[in-house]
Amino acid sequence: MNEYNKALNMIEQVQRAVIGKEECVVKSVAAILAGGHILLNDIPGVGKTTLAMALAGAMSLKASRVQFTPDVMPSDIVGFSVYQKDTGRFVFQPGSIFCNLFLADEINRTSPKTQSALLEVMEEGQVTVDGVTRSLPQPFFVIATQNPFGSAGTQMLPESQLDRFMISMSLGYPGRTDELAILKGENLKRPVSAAVTDEDLLMLQTQTEQIFVHDEIYDYIERLVQRTRNHEAIDLGVSPRGAICLVKMARALAFLRQREFVVPEDVTDLAVPVMAHRILESGRARMEQKTKEQLVEQIVKEERRPTLKRR
Numbered sequence: 442m443n444e445y446n447k448a449l450n451m452i453e454q455v456q457r458a459v460i461g462k463e464e465c466v467v468k469s470v471a472a473i474l475a476g477g478h479i480l481l482n483d484i485p486g487v488g489k490t491t492l493a494m495a496l497a498g499a500m501s502l503k504a505s506r507v508q509f510t511p512d513v514m515p516s517d518i519v520g521f522s523v524y525q526k527d528t529g530r531f532v533f534q535p536g537s538i539f540c541n542l543f544l545a546d547e548i549n550r551t552s553p554k555t556q557s558a559l560l561e562v563m564e565e566g567q568v569t570v571d572g573v574t575r576s577l578p579q580p581f582f583v584i585a586t587q588n589p590f591g592s593a594g595t596q597m598l599p600e601s602q603l604d605r606f607m608i609s610m611s612l613g614y615p616g617r618t619d620e621l622a623i624l625k626g627e628n629l630k631r632p633v634s635a636a637v638t639d640e641d642l643l644m645l646q647t648q649t650e651q652i653f654v655h656d657e658i659y660d661y662i663e664r665l666v667q668r669t670r671n672h673e674a675i676d677l678g679v680s681p682r683g684a685i686c687l688v689k690m691a692r693a694l695a696f697l698r699q700r701e702f703v704v705p706e707d708v709t710d711l712a713v714p715v716m717a718h719r720i721l722e723s724g725r726a727r728m729e730q731k732t733k734e735q736l737v738e739q740i741v742k743e744e745r746r747p748t749l750k751r752r
Contacts, residue, residue: 458495461619471693477607498633502541515558545585609718657747677721
């Protein structure tokens, strides 16, 4: 299908800059097709910003990048009103958020006040300044990077903001072969070109929404979500928003896998990046050094899967 070829070309363009992280690239593109925001959480220097910039380069969209530091103010993001003496009126000056793709680099290095400036825009695609609500251009995405909590100068994102990210992923260290390719600068020799326009993305999102989801899949997702809410090692389970995100992501992944319907493997392959950052492990789980990812993997392993057959 022609639409699939455009999505495939987008993946190929991103992989020109990001070596050896095919799974992360595919899931990132799936999140874009699902209309969600992406959080890249990992130690410095493993390619978080490279992936974010490559995604931006693969889409012909208006992009803004902000390096978040403690002195970045909410008005820098959403905008502010300036009084013009000659006209006697306040004139709105748009902030950096007025774009299609907002790159928030090291988002957890800024103050909670500035972080909260993104809450409305990430959920509703609009900003309210001085009592006036303004819509952002569509499509709109936030791709944010952050260093692990506890690194120098970082502070944890609140649960309400984490829940607004459709997926959260860690890239991890590259393998030996991939790192040798990076050291040789092979990724720098292959510039990223725009593969899709804003109109293409809107069309791809529409195609993704039409992927069929069987009632058994809906039931499976609901059971997984309920397990996170009743698990003894989890104090805060996945929200309804998280369940909706898992459905949307499963549709997008099925589309990228050239299917017109979702199968259980689409859900299980996405459970960790969609659900793990939305839960809060118990104190006992932290004492036993159980990570959020391990808890979600355990739930997926123990929960019965639907027995749908591939067509």
